[in-house]
Amino acid sequence: MAPVRLSALEPLLWGACAVVLAVLPFALSTFQVVQITVFLIFCLLAVSLDLSWGLAGLLSFGQAAFFGLGGYAYAILCANDETPGAALAAGIVAGGVAAGLLGYIAFYGRLSAMFLAVTTLVVTLILLQVLGSTADPSYHIGAAVLGGYNGMTNIPSLLPEPTPFFWTVGGLLFLLIVSGRLLMAAPFGRVLAAIRENERRVELLGYDARWHKLAIFALSGAIAGLAGALFASWGGFINPEVFSLAQSAQVVIWVLVGGRGSLYGAAIGAFLVQAMTQYLGSIGTAYTTLVLGALLVSFVLVMPNGLLPTFLRGLSSIGIRQR
């Protein structure tokens, strides 16, 4: 029994989304299907961050690291002749274990929220340098040559056909959002929300806040790892760029712009910002970075709650005025 009941409209929304995801490939060109697939992968990544940041208040600046590790794990296992399914599982485990280790140090060491952010960012930057330094062919794991800044290429796909792959990714995103929403309404999710609001109060009721935070942080990392494995499978390549500062910032920007705490906002933010980045990318990467930086500064200053919550609050305040 859940302490919070979801709105009756919400399952209707889910149904509509499922229908759209199912029929969308028929309305689009193959190129567009491939394009939107990667957007959906980024939505997965954004939702993973929202689960830790929006729900439990744990802001990781290293979500891109869990994503990248998932991608590398997938690529390495595939290169060693494991099945793509097993490689996908390895991606999930890699992201989850990395997040679990960092989370253990941060939460059981009682690091402040700010130090959690700094530590995860530093780990990401160091991963960038470590994997960048593996250009020499002597750096290999089994048959997988890491390839330095050039990264790994010719990674086999989970599903070679674009449309089934689209459905798989879309289905996973759908599942994640639905189960994430149910988790948020369940007792475990409410305890996490309470930890976000006032951790000490939760502990004074006998809950072990450290364990709860570790659990959601590792889960969030595992989902980021899944997204990373799907990304490596989608493009057939992975390189240390996934650990770059811009990439790490991008995940945070998606969730910040869309609005945290609802999972929907994160997905919307990822989709919108990514579409914009795609467009700007045709002009030049420096412009993209400039705009992303400006977005980050201006949203923190002007609209710290993000688009979706601000929009919904606007709607309800109009409703109150009409009454």
Added chain:
Amino acid sequence: MSDASAPSSAFQNCTASAGPAGKTLLETRGLSKNFGGVKAVTDVDFRLGRGELRCLIGPNGAGKSTFFKMLSGQLPPTAGTILFDGSDITGEPPHRIARLGIGIKNQVPSVWDGLSVYEHFFIAAHRRLGARRAAAVADELLMKLGLATLARRDVGALAHGERQWVEIGMTMAQDAKLILLDEPTAGMATDEVERTVALLRDVNVSTSLIIVEHDMQFISMIAGIVTVFHQGRILIEATMENVLANPVVREVYLGAGRPGR
């Protein structure tokens, strides 16, 4: 058990059936806390019987809140031991102490502003009872505290007195053996204080209570034995009547310009 007769008289109901005669629930030995060079609590030997309701009074800075924070695991003691219900809980983390059966309401209201009243009670009860029974406990508390109409409201939007009740309600939902209340009636109107007294008498039927208060009216209405803290030490432990008659208490506490409120 606290005596529930005639709340109007401050001096008659202090004959205190709640003496230390009952079996000991909580005991501290030589409990001390230093902050740097400042001694907040010094060498406190304290004993509370099962089923007792005890009030702690003393001027600001006497060490009452620090004492509470050590009992609930929010501050590790510098020296001394805390025994609760037969086990040594000195230096245990807050969640372990809570699991053994100590609930606390801190002086500064500590609630979850973004969560509803219902959720507060549900979460407080859920750890021990599971979802189904926690929901029942939450509904019951909403009725008992008169908060039913506010059940779905965010606690951040409530008035100060209501927030206090939410936090008291959480300690009740927790089903603790001992509840520590740090200034439960601060910021409440007179009628609210009276309701709180009635509520706490009810709670005291099954639970031991230690209450820090400044409000003499409140203490007169509810207390059996009163423990007076002064400069980190226990000054005197007696009935309210004797405490009020004590010249030293009058000097350090009442003479300090805070005769009630």
Added chain:
Amino acid sequence: MEYLIVTLIGVVFAIASLVLLALGLAIIYGMMGVINLAQGEFIMLGAYTVVLSSAHGLQLWVGMAMAPVVVGVVGLVVERCIIRFLYGRLLDTMLATWGLSLGLIAAVTLILGPSTEGVATPFGHVAIGGYAVSAYNLFVIAATGFLVALTWGVFNRTRFGLIARGAMQNADMVAALGIHPPTIYMMTFALGSALAGLAGAIMAPLTGVVPSLGLAFVAKVFITVTVGGAAIFSGTLGAGTLLGAIESAVSFISTPIYGQVAMLGCALVVLRFAPQGISGLWRRSG
């Protein structure tokens, strides 16, 4: 014996450069409790000040003197336009300065181009027995020592320093003295920025200068400040010594990359047991 001296100089240089790069952020963090994620870009701007002034025929020393002024002004503008709206919101401050970091990298790339600029390393070498040691490295060690002493003097021997430390302990008290605490924060942020600019200028002759220069340093800087904790001087010197020694030792037997990995590993172990940083160990008050 000579080999030992040369190795020792190498270790001291690693420690000094860490302390030099981290000092500005340590002041900002120690005084204001805020981590400026654009600190690496302030270092980069300092380095570019030297590159540009050299390109215009100015002496290296002139560029080095200009760098803290230029970056200090940048810091002042950033504080007025962004940071001051976010006091008390630590994570938001980090997010905004992260955006600033991305924006500065992109802006410098667009204006000055992505190519690597260089400044010749002055001084040549000093011979120690059969070994040659870069004299500039010795200069960096000396300059770091001087700067640490100078900032220590500013915070412990001047009126500004006294007020700033007062504001850190109790902002209301300082306000009661008729001093506006935000003014102190503004000056502290500008000072921290200026020190980052100077660090960048001093390091410029040792590295190629690119818009992403800051990224090469920030990981080390953040680790040092985090491990150091809130005590500006003892924390930074302690953390710089510990981490610099580990980094140079591991770099010596493997590669600089693994030197950084070892630093990170060490930092995580320290933070697991001393979440307030090592200065939290000797500042703990009960």
